[in-house]
Amino acid sequence: MNIFVTGGAGYIGSATAEALLAAGHNVTVYDSLVTGHRKAVPAGAEFIQADLGDSHSLALALTGQKFDAVMHFAAFIEAGESMKDPGKFLRNNVVNSLSLMDMAVRAGVKRFVFSSTAAVYQSSEEPLSEESPIGPTNTYGYTKLAVEQSLDWYRQIHGLHFAALRYFNACGARMGHGEAHQPESHLIPRVIQVALGQADAAYIYGTDYPTPDGTCIRDYIHILDLVSAHLLALEALGEKDKLIYNLGSGNGFSVREVIEATQAVSGVEIKVIEGPRRPGDSARLVASSGKIRRELGWKPRRDNMRDIIGSAWEWHKTNPKGYA
Numbered sequence: 001m002n003i004f005v006t007g008g009a010g011y012i013g014s015a016t017a018e019a020l021l022a023a024g025h026n027v028t029v030y031d032s033l034v035t036g037h038r039k040a041v042p043a044g045a046e047f048i049q050a051d052l053g054d055s056h057s058l059a060l061a062l063t064g065q066k067f068d069a070v071m072h073f074a075a076f077i078e079a080g081e082s083m084k085d086p087g088k089f090l091r092n093n094v095v096n097s098l099s100l101m102d103m104a105v106r107a108g109v110k111r112f113v114f115s116s117t118a119a120v121y122q123s124s125e126e127p128l129s130e131e132s133p134i135g136p137t138n139t140y141g142y143t144k145l146a147v148e149q150s151l152d153w154y155r156q157i158h159g160l161h162f163a164a165l166r167y168f169n170a171c172g173a174r175m176g177h178g179e180a181h182q183p184e185s186h187l188i189p190r191v192i193q194v195a196l197g198q199a200d201a202a203y204i205y206g207t208d209y210p211t212p213d214g215t216c217i218r219d220y221i222h223i224l225d226l227v228s229a230h231l232l233a234l235e236a237l238g239e240k241d242k243l244i245y246n247l248g249s250g251n252g253f254s255v256r257e258v259i260e261a262t263q264a265v266s267g268v269e270i271k272v273i274e275g276p277r278r279p280g281d282s283a284r285l286v287a288s289s290g291k292i293r294r295e296l297g298w299k300p301r302r303d304n305m306r307d308i309i310g311s312a313w314e315w316h317k318t319n320p321k322g323y324a
């Protein structure tokens, strides 16, 4: 298939682009590099550096060849920042997604795979299934929900088949590629920065959550497991017109547990600073991913925290400046 990958210079989009190429698909990456890295784009992919907000470039790119599918990774992703500057997130994540959807329909694209998030759910003590109550606690989560719901109207009205993959926390590295957000807000790379001497301390936002050690609990899913689910969803959209799946390992780890695992893997003692809760954070987000396991036969293979940190640690040690 010919696949149009927005955000293919980012962490998850570039890993997926690489796997698509390996599976024999043709890949065009469309990315402004606002937070991505040119070096992360796999060599076999065509690369277009442009912004989704640039409707002329987008139209040219999407009509330049006949695309079978769009995989839409491009977005702003920092939940904390979305609670300070909601307009920035609504414009990029919602408005630009709508332009992309319109353009994709006009160009005759039939399949659309969307990067959604666990942040669409309300916080819950129970593992979150696709039937769990929806209720984003931050603007970022709301933007993803708005796009999911819009996609459903495009499905009904334009016949666009779509998959919304609700990722829990992506983590880990794959051969030669790792997580390098700008700025980095994700826990594992931030703790690794401390282990590498690039940051002074790891911050814990909130130690009074109703969890065993008082810190937030999250589900971490290895990048390679995340990628394999995209390929399965892409195929399944040949028959199904709507897929909504959680993508998580089903294992929850607290902030403290992540810090301890990083200490154990790196052998470096990590200084910790404890502070108040951040707005928009929920106590516990853990996936029940039974639905995609049952329906598409997906199975996460790398759900041990030490292995996850081990792969990330190796990459960051070898690439202390990320892609710079």
Ligand SMILES: NC(=O)c1ccc[n+]([C@@H]2O[C@H](COP(=O)([O-])OP(=O)(O)OC[C@H]3O[C@@H](n4cnc5c(N)ncnc54)[C@H](O)[C@@H]3O)[C@@H](O)[C@H]2O)c1
Pocket (backbone or CB within 6 Å): 006, 007, 008, 009, 010, 011, 012, 013, 030, 031, 032, 033, 034, 035, 036, 037, 050, 051, 052, 053, 072, 073, 074, 075, 076, 077, 092, 096, 115, 116, 117, 118, 166, 167, 168, 169, 170, 171, 180, 181
């Ligand atoms: N990383 C996670 O744990 C996680 C969890 C849940 C959901 N997601 C979603 O997965 C997707 C990818 O996340 P990531 O971690 O790879 O982020 P990332 O920041 O590494 O990648 C995003 C990419 O999109 C590009 N981009 C952003 N806005 C753009 C625009 N207007 N035009 C063109 N390109 C643009 C950036 O340059 C970057 O390369 C995002 O949609 C994110 O919301 C990520």
